[in-house]
Amino acid sequence: MTKRQVLEALSGLLLGMFVSILAGTVVSTSMPLIISDLQGNQSAYTWVITSTMLATTVSTPLWGKFADLFNRKLLIQLALVVFVLGSALAGFSQNTETLIGFRVLQGLGAGGLAALSQIIMADIISPRDRGKYAGLFGAVMALGTVGGPLLGGVVTDAFGWRWNFFIALPVAIAAIIMLQLTLHLPKHPKRAVRIDYLGAVLITAGVSLLLIWVSMGGSQFEWSSIESYFMIGGAVLLLIAAVIVEFKVPEPIIPLTMFKNRTFTLSVIASIAVGVSMFGTAVFLSQYMQLARGATPTQSGLLTIPMMGGLLIASTFFGNLISRRGTWKSIMVVGSALIVAGSALLGTLNATTSLVLVGVYMAILGAGVGMIMQNLVLVVQNSIEVKNLGVATSAVTFFRSLGGTIGVTVLGSMLGTFVAQHIKDGIPKLSPADQAAAVKALGSGNIPHVSQLPDVVRSLVEGAYGSGVGIVFLYSVPLAIVTLIAVIFMPNAPLGTKTAVQLKAAARSKTGAINTADVAAVRKREIEDMEDILIEVSAAAVALPPVGEAHPTGSIQAVTSSELEPSGLDSDLDSGLELELESKSESTPGSGR
Known part of the structure; x- marks a missing residue:
């Protein structure tokens, strides 16, 4: 494909990805206001976020497996429809419970969009060239992530949250039409499809139970309780059963043999930690800006621009650099180090930290995420067998979402505990009148409208969230260090120059045709055998008596010229060759004749 053809094919893909990011980020700045209007608490706030991430996590490997079995173009259009439908229904929510339910539907579509966009890009772009086009994905991601909160803040302030x-609906319709017109992929060869339903159920149930335990522990029940032990034990048993099933079924959802590939295994480990930085930053920085610094939703979106600006610039610039050089490891090591540094710097936040410094810290973290996030998928696609391209890509996305979901849930629980304790310790230090006002405003445990609080109570809440968000980022530093170590030990393999479609065609050609060298060897051997037979027959003919005379043994033998015709020899030769080739074809599973 020419560069123009590639860009045309990617246009609908990029627009679909932009819709998914826009619909997810447009509500981020207004989420504190949404939860407050729906009378939710910190637990509800965390669940509204993690419900989408949970659905995205458990559905991603299923979408990836379907991509290896069915029409990828139809699948990504279906995922887009599911995503936008869930987003639109969420706009009619009357309480946090219905909002969480519709966000689950939104997450199911998001899982497909996250996995399929990367898989389809691998179909049409080689690993060597994928870096510069991955920069486009990074740019779209940054545009949606920056533009979403800004647009969401303006819409919330002008029309309501x-x-x-609803604003993503027209863009989604345009994306579906664009995909239909511009994305042209080769058809999958028809074959019997075997879907691992049991494995899908076990993986979904095990991961869901684990994430529900993480999100509810410490709030609905104690970490060390019967409920905790039941959930942990159930999750472990379900995941063990899933591993057993995945080893035995012919087409597993996640082929466990992929973990023999060191690049894949280390990328999975790194993705878990990157997910915490990627998702946690968006969630907790919005709370910091609005609940610790008193910003409006629009101002909150503006204040997070340095984070997305760092991501945009880094992903675009270093994506092109990787394509030019064909090497990636040094860039990813530096990116991992920047994630460690950015997380540590954000760990120093409090309610009085200079916003200029906050912007610098966010830019450092954003640059690190931009240098590593897309490239983790790239190096896996470069090293994995082409038949497992879909499941390998979705697996990296799956573990990134899993890490993000667990990280946001655990860190959100820590934040809620810290804020509650900080406020509890601070109320007795207030005057009796202020104590009464604080109990009235904060006694329900719901997230308050900070701008409507009395000044003294407002300062107490801002101090609690300011210090709490800093502690959350500090706790994420060890995971960032894990990412750095994993990237350091990855094999520094050069990037390939063939697309996934070309690799599949080469694989089919290799297994579906008989090697011409084998054919020549068989022909040569058969000709030599026939030459030996000719010599023996000629010698016997010389020794025979004239036709019609008695043979020494008393019988009459005659060798006619027709028995030595070349056509007869050719027939024997062709028959022998056909039998030889037939035996070779039968000995090679799946080969054609």
Whole structure:
């Protein structure tokens, strides 16, 4: 494909990805207001975020497996429809429970969009060239992540938060049409499809139970309780059963043999930690800006621009650099180090930290995420067998979402505990009148409208969230260090120059045709055998008596010229060759004749 053809094919893909990011980020700045209006608490706030991430996590490997079995173009259009439908329904929510339910539907579509966009890009772009086009994905991601909060803040301030869930609908319709017109992929060869339903159920149930335990522990029940032991034990048993099933079925959802590939295994480990930085930053920085610094939703979106600006610039610039050089490891090591540094710097936040410094810290973290996030998928696609391209790509996305979901849930629980304790310790230090006002405003445990609080109570809440968010980022530093170590030990393999479609065609050609060298060897051997037979027959003919005379043994033998015709020899030769080739074809599973 020419560069123009590639860009045309990617246009609908990029627009679909932009819709998914926009619909997810447009509500981020207004989420504190949404939860407050729906009378939710910190637990509800965390669940609204993690419900989408949970659905995205458990559905990603299923979408990836379907991509290896069915029409990828149809699948990504279906995922887009599911995503936008869930987003639109969320706009009609009347309480946090219905909002969480519709966000689950939104997450199911998001899982497909996250996995399929990367898989389809691998179909049409080689690993060597994928870096510069991955920069486009990074740019779209940054545009949606920056533009979403800004647009969401303006819409919330002007029309109300519910309209944030509807604005993606026209863009989604345009994306579906664009995909239909511009994306042209070769058809999958028809074959019997075997879907691992049991494995899908076990993986989904095990991961879901684990994430529900993480999100509810410490709030609905104690970490060390019967409920905790039941959930942990159930999750472990379900995941063990899933591993057993995945080893035995012919087409597993996640082929466990992929973990023999060191690049894949280390990328999975790194992705878990990157997920915490990627998702946690978006969630907790919005709370910091609005609940610790008193910003409006629009101001909150503006204040997070340095984070997305760092991601945009880094992903675009270093993506092109990787394509030019064909090497990636040094860039990813530096990116991992920047994630460690950015997380540590954000760990120093409090309610009085200079916003200029906050912007610098966010830019450092954003640059690190931009240098590593897309490239983790790239190096896996470069090293994995082409038949497992879909499941390998979705697996990296799956573990990134899993890490993000667990990280946001655990860190959100820590934040809620710290804020509650900080406020509890601070109320007795207030005057009796202020104590009464604080109990009235904060006694329900719901997230308050900070701008409507009395000044003294407002300062108490801002101090609690300011220090709490800093502690959350500090706790994420060890995971960032894990990412750095994993990237350091990855094999520094050069990037390939063939697309996934070309690799599949080469694989089919190799297994579906008989090697011409083998054919020549068989022909040569048969000709030599026939030459030996000719010599023996000629010698026997010389020794025979004239036709019609008695043979020494008393019988009459005659060798006619027709028995030595070349056509007869050719027939024997062709028959022998056909039998030889037939035996070779039968000995090679799946080969054609």
